Amino acid sequence: MKTQEKIEYKATSNACKQCSPLGASFVFRGIERSIPLLHGSQGCSTYIRRYLISHFNEPVDIACSNFTEETAVFGGGANLKLAVENIIKQYNPELIGIATTCLSETIGEDVPMILKGYNKKNFDENFPEIVSVSTPSFSGTHIDGFHSAVRAVVDSIAVKKKISTKQINIFPGMLSPADLRHLKEIVSDFSTDYAMLPDYSDTFDGPLWTEYQEIPEGGTKIEKIASMGDAVASIEFGKILAGEESAGKLLESRFNVPCHSLGLPIGINETDAFLKALETITEKPVPEKYIQERGRLIDSYADGHKYVFEARAVVYGEEDLVIGLASFLSEIGIIPIICASGGESGLLKQKILDIIPDAEEVGIRIIEGADFVEIGEEARKIDPDFFIGNSKGYRIAREMKKPLIRVGFPIHDRLGGARIIHVGYRGAQQLFDTISNTIIATSQEASPVGYTYM
Amino acid sequence: MTNIPILKEREKYIYCKGKEEFDFTCDTKSLAGSVSQRACVFCGSRVVLYPIADALHLIHGPIGCASYTWDIRGALSSGPELHRMSFSTDLRERDIIFGGEKKLYASLVQLIDTYRPNAAFVYCTCIIGIIGDDVDSVCKRVTEEKGIPVLPVHSEGFKGTKKDGYKAACESLSMLVGTGSVEDIGRYAINIMGEFNIAGEAWTIKEYYENMGLEVVAVFTGDGRVKNIKRSHGASLNVVQCSGSILRLAQIMEEKYGIPYIRVSYFGIEDMSKALYDVAAHFKDNLGIMKKTKEIVRNEIDAIYPDLLRYKKALSGRKAAIYVGGAFKAFSMIKALRSLGIDVVLAGSQTGNKDDYEVLRDMCDEGTVILDDANPLELSKYCIEKGADLFVGGVKERPIAYKLGIAFCDHNHERKISLAGYSGMINLAKEIYSSVLSPVWKFVPSKNDFLKKHDTEMMK
Ligand code: SF4
Numbered sequence: 001m002k003t004q005e006k007i008e009y010k011a012t013s014n015a016c017k018q019c020s021p022l023g024a025s026f027v028f029r030g031i032e033r034s035i036p037l038l039h040g041s042q043g044c045s046t047y048i049r050r051y052l053i054s055h056f057n058e059p060v061d062i063a064c065s066n067f068t069e070e071t072a073v074f075g076g077g078a079n080l081k082l083a084v085e086n087i088i089k090q091y092n093p094e095l096i097g098i099a100t101t102c103l104s105e106t107i108g109e110d111v112p113m114i115l116k117g118y119n120k121k122n123f124d125e126n127f128p129e130i131v132s133v134s135t136p137s138f139s140g141t142h143i144d145g146f147h148s149a150v151r152a153v154v155d156s157i158a159v160k161k162k163i164s165t166k167q168i169n170i171f172p173g174m175l176s177p178a179d180l181r182h183l184k185e186i187v188s189d190f191s192t193d194y195a196m197l198p199d200y201s202d203t204f205d206g207p208l209w210t211e212y213q214e215i216p217e218g219g220t221k222i223e224k225i226a227s228m229g230d231a232v233a234s235i236e237f238g239k240i241l242a243g244e245e246s247a248g249k250l251l252e253s254r255f256n257v258p259c260h261s262l263g264l265p266i267g268i269n270e271t272d273a274f275l276k277a278l279e280t281i282t283e284k285p286v287p288e289k290y291i292q293e294r295g296r297l298i299d300s301y302a303d304g305h306k307y308v309f310e311a312r313a314v315v316y317g318e319e320d321l322v323i324g325l326a327s328f329l330s331e332i333g334i335i336p337i338i339c340a341s342g343g344e345s346g347l348l349k350q351k352i353l354d355i356i357p358d359a360e361e362v363g364i365r366i367i368e369g370a371d372f373v374e375i376g377e378e379a380r381k382i383d384p385d386f387f388i389g390n391s392k393g394y395r396i397a398r399e400m401k402k403p404l405i406r407v408g409f410p411i412h413d414r415l416g417g418a419r420i421i422h423v424g425y426r427g428a429q430q431l432f433d434t435i436s437n438t439i440i441a442t443s444q445e446a447s448p449v450g451y452t453y454m
Numbered sequence: 455m456t457n458i459p460i461l462k463e464r465e466k467y468i469y470c471k472g473k474e475e476f477d478f479t480c481d482t483k484s485l486a487g488s489v490s491q492r493a494c495v496f497c498g499s500r501v502v503l504y505p506i507a508d509a510l511h512l513i514h515g516p517i518g519c520a521s522y523t524w525d526i527r528g529a530l531s532s533g534p535e536l537h538r539m540s541f542s543t544d545l546r547e548r549d550i551i552f553g554g555e556k557k558l559y560a561s562l563v564q565l566i567d568t569y570r571p572n573a574a575f576v577y578c579t580c581i582i583g584i585i586g587d588d589v590d591s592v593c594k595r596v597t598e599e600k601g602i603p604v605l606p607v608h609s610e611g612f613k614g615t616k617k618d619g620y621k622a623a624c625e626s627l628s629m630l631v632g633t634g635s636v637e638d639i640g641r642y643a644i645n646i647m648g649e650f651n652i653a654g655e656a657w658t659i660k661e662y663y664e665n666m667g668l669e670v671v672a673v674f675t676g677d678g679r680v681k682n683i684k685r686s687h688g689a690s691l692n693v694v695q696c697s698g699s700i701l702r703l704a705q706i707m708e709e710k711y712g713i714p715y716i717r718v719s720y721f722g723i724e725d726m727s728k729a730l731y732d733v734a735a736h737f738k739d740n741l742g743i744m745k746k747t748k749e750i751v752r753n754e755i756d757a758i759y760p761d762l763l764r765y766k767k768a769l770s771g772r773k774a775a776i777y778v779g780g781a782f783k784a785f786s787m788i789k790a791l792r793s794l795g796i797d798v799v800l801a802g803s804q805t806g807n808k809d810d811y812e813v814l815r816d817m818c819d820e821g822t823v824i825l826d827d828a829n830p831l832e833l834s835k836y837c838i839e840k841g842a843d844l845f846v847g848g849v850k851e852r853p854i855a856y857k858l859g860i861a862f863c864d865h866n867h868e869r870k871i872s873l874a875g876y877s878g879m880i881n882l883a884k885e886i887y888s889s890v891l892s893p894v895w896k897f898v899p900s901k902n903d904f905l906k907k908h909d910t911e912m913m914k
């Protein structure tokens with residue numbers, strides 16, 4: 001449920017969000033031999049491609065049905081079909097993921113109706129799967145587009161064949177390719193079978209080509225998505241997502257696959273919860289490797305705790321990322337003094353309070369539907385120690401001469417956005433070292449002495 | 455050869471210079487399902503108007519159109535930086551149903567009160583006409599109430615191509631031109647048009663003109679100011695750069711104020727020098743201008759020549775692919791690359807027209823592939839087949855080049871390095887040099903593998 005918006009007209013200045021089809025494109029890119037197709041006008045797909053390319057430094061092909069004036073008047077059916085045909089000819093995909101745009105939504109295009117009969121049965125075996133999702137950007141942000149697309153894929157592909165399997169479904173949410181790789185490693189280390197949707201760890205972060213690739217290699221296999229109905233359990237990350245219609249919940253209600261809704265596994269507490277869930281589901285103990293990793297992480301917490309204690313951070317990004325980071329920061333003694341998101345689920349405040357019950361007394365400001373002008377105004381009132389979030393907060397941080405620790409999406413002003421790891425003990429380790437060292441460096445640089453030891 | 459498929463409908467947009475007749479299609483809407491590198495009408499308008507630094511740029515529509523265009527261009531300002539903000543009416547479901555006029559009005563009032571701009575542009579995105587907003591009348595109302603020009607830009611994304619966006623922007627600009635005083639403008643005054651001050655390029659160009667003894671009234675629109683635009687009809691010549699992004703305005707100004715225009719380019723020594731000479735030649739009655747121009751050109755070339763020769767020696771014989779927004783840029787680029795000893799094996803643009811492509815064909819060597827509105831598959835295919843060592847393009851082309859193990863030079867609006875003028879030529883050479891000669895390419899699986907692989911497959 002979204003909260004009812006107040007009827008207060010206000011422009012958005014320097015948005016802290018992107019639009020829904022961008023999120024859907026992430027998902028369709030994370031399925032094997034799949035290509036996203038936006039139903040609407042050219043600009044949306046090109047801008048989204050450009051935005052993704054600047055983060056991932058990878059070619060990103062997103063097709064478009066290229067509306068014209070006539071299409072907008074007479075409907076986009078013919079264009080959409082032509083687009084599908086042309087994509088098949090060029091890319092020979094196994095799946096075409098269609099997301100709508102504001103334009104096609106506003107003129108009331110019904111994609112499933114248009115493409116009725118456009119399927120494997122009526123053509124040949126090589127005809128791709130077609131999944132469509134409605135992603136009007138006027139009623140949600142990129143993260144809503146992301147989750148809706150995951151759900152749409154599961155809705156149209158997952159079945160129950162009643163085969164016995166140990167498959168666990170993982171719905172990781174909008175994480176980095178390095179995160180996805182790490183999650184796969186963790187689940188594999190429990191010696192269990194899994195299906196993770198989406199999985200763009202290779203398709204958004206691949207090596208140079210030795211052979212031309214129309215669609216980059218990697219991604220969730222379609223048969224793995226199909227067998228999701230037979231899985232022993234689903235794990236889904238996101239406390240905001242937990243309050244919404246999600247893929248995990250769909251599998252639970254349709255096929256009785258139990259769904260474990262967890263927070264993003266950022267920091268020790270949330271990673272523990274994730275590993276415990278895996279322990280419960282697989283009935284296997286947490287592998288020694290992670291006990292060791294956790295041990296080293298706590299050791300480093302001990303080494304560095306004083307430097308970070310009661311430092312004040314401005315945290316922004318998707319609501320679930322903000323919640324995950326707030327959980328991590330508060331477990332190491334940092335106060336997430338501003339928690340801001342462009343999202344507007346109406347739940348952010350409560351979820352932060354669940355983690356930090358005295359948030360209000362401490363003076364933590366929780367802002368939903370925030371834009372960067374608002375974040376800047378709030379930040380200037382409180383003189384924080386650092387910012388943590390995507391590249392788009394850089395201008396405020398620069399203006400205030402505060403460090404920005406880059407996490408999440410988009411990272412447009414540094415290399416390696418795809419390689420940032422947020423999740424698991426390993427992610428916490430990387431975050432902890434980066435944050436402590438940033439704080440140490442700040443005081444070292446400000447010191448008239450310039451010690452070469454801490 | 456590669457086996458990358460080309461769509462039948464796209465074949466007529468691709469031409470390989472040779473004996474074949476030049477039967478070429480261009481200047482149309484993009485084909486559905488072909489992953490065009492073009493953006494939309496709105497993008498065209500944004501390109502033109504964005505650098506006006508003391509104007510409010512409000513994007514009327516849902517959030518994405520504004521979010522994706524926030525501060526993505528390297529257009530510098532010497533003063534206010536309002537253009538670097540991204541303002542959106544961020545329409546929601548409720549607005550879609552009941553219309554967005556109220557929100558537009560409230561947003562304009564709020565933003566004008568907060569930022570005190572000298573003018574405001576309201577960009578209409580795709581759904582605005584469809585939800586029935588009367589943007590013109592809202593703009594009119596706010597103009598009256600706030601006492602600054604509030605101009606609608608009819609840039610609905612689907613109503614044409616990027617070029618129509620240029621036109622829409624020019625039409626909005628034309629409402630500003632002619633509203634300021636021209637009293638103190640002298641005889642030898644020009645407007646620089648189609649120069650967006652990416653990485654300070656307009657400043658370089660302006661300096662050349664000023665050193666020639668000319669007065670620059672307004673730059674359209676690099677480091678742009680509303681005040682200068684208003685009085686720009688006081689100039690006696692419009693000097694238009696770029697592929698017609700602002701040509702429409704020059705035409706309007708010719709019709710309305712009798713100001714002639716000439717077309718120039720500032721990329722590469724040859725075109726840069728020609729631009730200055732052409733402008734000087736326009737002011738025939740003042741021989742001093744031509745004299746100074748000759749001096750400037752000589753000095754500038756002398757200053758960069760030794761470096762240029764050094765780069766040329768290192769780069770001679772390489773093969774380049776060029777894919778740019780406007781065809782005019784491609785012409786200059788071909789000449790500039792030639793001056794570095796680099797041959798062009800692929801040349802294309804997003805928005806070229808028939809005349810442009812004829813010029814391009816005449817300029818190119820035999821065997822060069824010419825493309826209009828290409829997609830990533832086509833660009834890759836011909837880069838591989840033609841054995842390109844270097845790609846000159848924008849952000850969307852960069853990863854294609856790198857994945858193929860090809861060097862890359864950014865020639866788009868988001869770059870941070872000035873490529874215009876004489877100093878720009880050296881920067882260009884240096885950019886190319888530092889990519890082409892980087893030792894990292896030796897780790898790349900050789901480009902030839904693509905070909906070899908295919909050949910062996912064919913032999914099987
Ligand atoms: S119109 Fe909608 S889908 Fe397209 S870019 Fe704007 S917000 Fe995104």
Ligand code: SF4
Binds near residue numbers: 044045103497610612
């Ligand atoms: S909605 Fe229209 S104007 Fe906006 S980016 Fe998409 S095509 Fe362009």
